[in-house]
Amino acid sequence: MARAVSNRRMAINTGVAWVLAILIFFPILWTILTSFKTEATAIADPPVFLAFDWTLENYETVQERSNYFRHFMNSVVISVGSTLIGLLIAIPAAWAMAFVPGRQTKNVLMWMLSTKMLPPVGVLVPLYLIFRDYGLLDTRIGLVIVLTLINLPIIVWMLYTYFREIPVDILEAARMDGAGLSSEVLYILTPMAVPGIASTLLLNIILAWNEAFWTLNLTAANAAPLTAFIASYSSPEGLFYAKLSAASTMAIAPILVMGWFSQRQLVRGLTFGAVK
Amino acid sequence: MHPRTALCAASTLALIAGAAAAQTTVTIATVNNGDMIRMQGLADNFTEQHPDIELEWVTLEENVLRQRVTQDVATQGGQFDVMTIGTYEVPIWGEQGWLTPLEGMPEGWNPEDFLPAIASGLTVDGTLYAAPFYGESSMVMYRTDLMEEAGLEMPEAPTWDFIGEAAAAMTDKDNEIYGICLRGKPGWGENMAFLTAMSNSFGARWFDENWQPQFDTDAWAQTLDTYLELVTNYGPPGAASNGFNENLALFQQGKCGMWIDATVAASFVTNPDESQVADSVGFALAPDNGLGKRGNWLWAWSLAIPSGTDAEDAAKEFIAWATGQAYTELVAENEGWANVPPGTRTSLYENEEYLSAAPFAERTLESINAADPQNPTVDPVPYTGVQFVAIPEFQGLGTAVGQVMSAALAGQTTAEEALAQAQTIATREMERAGYID
Numbered sequence: 001m002a003r004a005v006s007n008r009r010m011a012i013n014t015g016v017a018w019v020l021a022i023l024i025f026f027p028i029l030w031t032i033l034t035s036f037k038t039e040a041t042a043i044a045d046p047p048v049f050l051a052f053d054w055t056l057e058n059y060e061t062v063q064e065r066s067n068y069f070r071h072f073m074n075s076v077v078i079s080v081g082s083t084l085i086g087l088l089i090a091i092p093a094a095w096a097m098a099f100v101p102g103r104q105t106k107n108v109l110m111w112m113l114s115t116k117m118l119p120p121v122g123v124l125v126p127l128y129l130i131f132r133d134y135g136l137l138d139t140r141i142g143l144v145i146v147l148t149l150i151n152l153p154i155i156v157w158m159l160y161t162y163f164r165e166i167p168v169d170i171l172e173a174a175r176m177d178g179a180g181l182s183s184e185v186l187y188i189l190t191p192m193a194v195p196g197i198a199s200t201l202l203l204n205i206i207l208a209w210n211e212a213f214w215t216l217n218l219t220a221a222n223a224a225p226l227t228a229f230i231a232s233y234s235s236p237e238g239l240f241y242a243k244l245s246a247a248s249t250m251a252i253a254p255i256l257v258m259g260w261f262s263q264r265q266l267v268r269g270l271t272f273g274a275v276k
Numbered sequence: 277m278h279p280r281t282a283l284c285a286a287s288t289l290a291l292i293a294g295a296a297a298a299q300t301t302v303t304i305a306t307v308n309n310g311d312m313i314r315m316q317g318l319a320d321n322f323t324e325q326h327p328d329i330e331l332e333w334v335t336l337e338e339n340v341l342r343q344r345v346t347q348d349v350a351t352q353g354g355q356f357d358v359m360t361i362g363t364y365e366v367p368i369w370g371e372q373g374w375l376t377p378l379e380g381m382p383e384g385w386n387p388e389d390f391l392p393a394i395a396s397g398l399t400v401d402g403t404l405y406a407a408p409f410y411g412e413s414s415m416v417m418y419r420t421d422l423m424e425e426a427g428l429e430m431p432e433a434p435t436w437d438f439i440g441e442a443a444a445a446m447t448d449k450d451n452e453i454y455g456i457c458l459r460g461k462p463g464w465g466e467n468m469a470f471l472t473a474m475s476n477s478f479g480a481r482w483f484d485e486n487w488q489p490q491f492d493t494d495a496w497a498q499t500l501d502t503y504l505e506l507v508t509n510y511g512p513p514g515a516a517s518n519g520f521n522e523n524l525a526l527f528q529q530g531k532c533g534m535w536i537d538a539t540v541a542a543s544f545v546t547n548p549d550e551s552q553v554a555d556s557v558g559f560a561l562a563p564d565n566g567l568g569k570r571g572n573w574l575w576a577w578s579l580a581i582p583s584g585t586d587a588e589d590a591a592k593e594f595i596a597w598a599t600g601q602a603y604t605e606l607v608a609e610n611e612g613w614a615n616v617p618p619g620t621r622t623s624l625y626e627n628e629e630y631l632s633a634a635p636f637a638e639r640t641l642e643s644i645n646a647a648d649p650q651n652p653t654v655d656p657v658p659y660t661g662v663q664f665v666a667i668p669e670f671q672g673l674g675t676a677v678g679q680v681m682s683a684a685l686a687g688q689t690t691a692e693e694a695l696a697q698a699q700t701i702a703t704r705e706m707e708r709a710g711y712i713d
Contacts, residue, residue, distance in 0.1 A: 044529075132351060216344065222332075239550070
C-alpha cells in the first residue's frame with residue numbers, strides 16, 4: 001500500500017515537473033520554431049505550431065547582414081573573462097568571510113548585496129564619463145571590468161554559502177599538518193568546493209552572457225556582444241519577428257548547449273548542502 | 277635574406293601600413309527598418325567609390341538607438357560619426373551645438389531638392405543640421421472591398437465624421453473585422469504621436485503661447501471623446517496595447533477596415549508576400565474637422581554628424597551618398613522603384629517610373645506637404661513639431677500623458693479624469709522645468 005502511494009506520488013511529481021518544464025521552455029521553443037517560418041507565417045492568426053513550410057531564409061538573411069562570429073567572440077571573451085577574474089577575487093573573499101568571520105562580516109555581505117539593488121541606469125552617466133576619459137568605451141576590457149564588478153556580489157555570496165558547508169575541522173587538520181594559507185585554499189578548500197565553484201562559474205557565465213544593459217550602453221561596433229546582435233533585429237516599425245527569432249536562436253544556442261552538457265554539475269552545485 | 281629582398285619586403289610593409297593608416301572609419305548608428313537595412317546592403321557601392329573610407333554599422337531598435345545616441349552626444353563620447361536621428365532630436369540638438377552644420381557638403385548633393393516641409397523640420401536658424409534619409413507622414417489606409425460592401429466611397433480628404441460613419445458600417449465583430457485600428461500603446465512616439473496629430477485637427481494644442489498646458493480645453497475633450505468612441509466601439513479588443521506592429525499585423529490579416537498610421541506602412545500592406553489584402557488597399561489623407569489642420573504627422577529619419585567627430589569629411593561624403601539623388605537610382609536598379617526611400621526629395625515625385633511603381637506615392641507626398649512643423653496647430657504655439665513638442669522634457673512628459681490616455685482606452689479611467697490628470701502632470705513638469713511659475 002505504502003509502495004502504491006509512493007508510486008502515485010512520484011507519478012504526480014513527475015507530471016508536475018514535466019508541465020513546469022514545458023511551461024518554462026515553451027517561449028524558447030516558440031522562438032526556435034518562429035525562426036524557421038516566413039514573416040507572414042510568424043504573425044499568422046491562429047498561430048501555426050508545426051505545420052508550416054520550414055525555411056532557412058531568416059538564418060541566411062541574418063548571416064548576410066551581421067557579423068555573427070565577431071559578436072559571438074565578444075560574448076565569449078566578456079563572459080568568460082569577467083567570470084574568471086570574478087572567481088579569482090571572490091574565492092579568497094568568501095574564504096575569509098566563511099572561515100575567519102569578523103564582527104562586520106554579515107554587514108559587509110549585506111552591503112555587497114545591496115549594490116545589486118541600485119538600478120543600473122542610476123550610475124550609467126558617471127560610468128560612461130569614466131569610460132570615455134579612460135578610453136574604455138566600446139572595448140572588451142571595459143566590459144570585462146564592468147561585468148566582473150556587477151556580478152561579484154553574487155559570486156561572493158554563492159561561494160560563501162558553499163564554503164560554510166565545509167567542516168572547519170578539515171581545514172584545521174590541514175593547518176596542523178603544516179599547510180599554509182595558500183595551500184589550504186588551493187589544495188584543501190578548492191577541491192572540496194569544486195561543485196560549488198563550478199556551478200558559480202556556470203551561472204555567472206550565463207548571467208554575463210545575457211547581460212544586456214551595460215553591453216548595449218557601453219559598446220558600439222567593436223566590442224558589441226550577442227545581446228547587441230539581437231537588439232539590431234528588433235523594430236517597432238516593421239514586422240521582422242522571424243528574423244528576430246533567428247537572431248535570438250543563434251545568440252542563445254551556445255549557452256543552451258553549454259547548459260545542456262553541464263546540467264549535472266550545475267544542479268549538483270546548486271543543491272550542494274541542501275540535503276544532509 | 278638578400279638585402280634587396282629585405283628592402284622590398286620593408287617597402288611593401290610600409291606601403292600596407294601607410295594604406296591602413298590612411299583608412300578612415302565612419303561608425304554609423306542606425307535604426308532597424310527596411311530602408312536602413314537596404315542601405316547597408318548597398319554600402320559596397322559607397323566603399324568602392326571611396327576606398328579610403330571604411331563603414332562600421334551599429335544597428336539598434338528605435339528606442340534603444342535614441343537612448344544610446346543621446347547619451348553619447350550629450351557626453352561627447354565620440355562613439356559615432358554619423359547618427360540616425362529624427363525630427364524631434366534635430367532642432368533640440370542643433371540648438372545645443374551638438375551637431376555639425378551640413379555646410380561644405382560634396383558637390384552635386386543638391387539640398388534644394390529636399391521637400392520643404394521635411395527640410396524645415398531639420399533646420400535651426402536657417403542652417404540644415406541633418407539630411408533626411410526617408411520621410412513619412414500619416415494617412416488613412418483602408419480596405420476598398422469592405423468600403424464598397426458598406427456602400428460608401430472614401431473621399432480623398434475625409435472628415436472625422438466620415439471616418440466614424442465608415443468605421444460603424446465596416447465593423448463586423450462576429451467575423452473579427454473591426455472598422456478602425458488605431459494606436460493605443462502608451463508612449464510619446466506611440467499613442468501620443470497619433471493623439472497629438474489628431475488633436476491638431478480639432479484645434480487643440482499642448483501649450484498656449486505662455487507654455488500653459490491646455491488639456492482642460494474643449495478641443496482636447498472633443499479629441500479624446502472621438503478617439504475613445506472610435507476605438508472602443510469599432511476597434512479590435514486589447515487596443516490599449518496596440519502599436520504600429522500590432523495594427524500592421526491586424527491589417528495584413530484583413531481584420532481592420534481602416535488604419536490611420538505612418539505612410540511607410542503603405543509598402544508593407546500592398547506587398548502580396550506579406551499582406552492578405554494587398555490588392556484591395558486604398559489611401560486617403562488623414563482626417564480633418566474643417567479647421568485648416570489635418571490629423572497627420574511628419575517624421576524624417578535623418579543622418580546627422582555629432583560635433584567633435586574626427587571623421588567629419590568622411591561622414592559628409594557618406595551622408596551625401598546616402599541622401600543623394602544617385603542613391604535612389606541605385607536602389608531602383610537593385611530593388612525596384614517601389615523600394616526607394618520615400619518622402620525626402622521633390623525630384624522623386626516628378627519621376628514617372630516611381631509614380632507608376634508606388635501607388636501610394638501621390639498620397640504620401642500630399643500628406644507630407646499637409647504638415648507644417650513650424651505652425652502645427654490652429655492657434656499659435658511657442659513650439660515646433662507636429663506630433664511632438666520639440667523640447668527636451670517632452671519624451672518623459674509625452675510618455676506620462678500617453679499612459680493616462682492608454683488607461684482611459686483600457687477603461688481604467690474616464691476621459692474627463694484622464695484629461696485632468698494630463699493637465700496636472702503637464703503643469704507640474706512645466707513648473708519644474710521653469711517654463712511657468
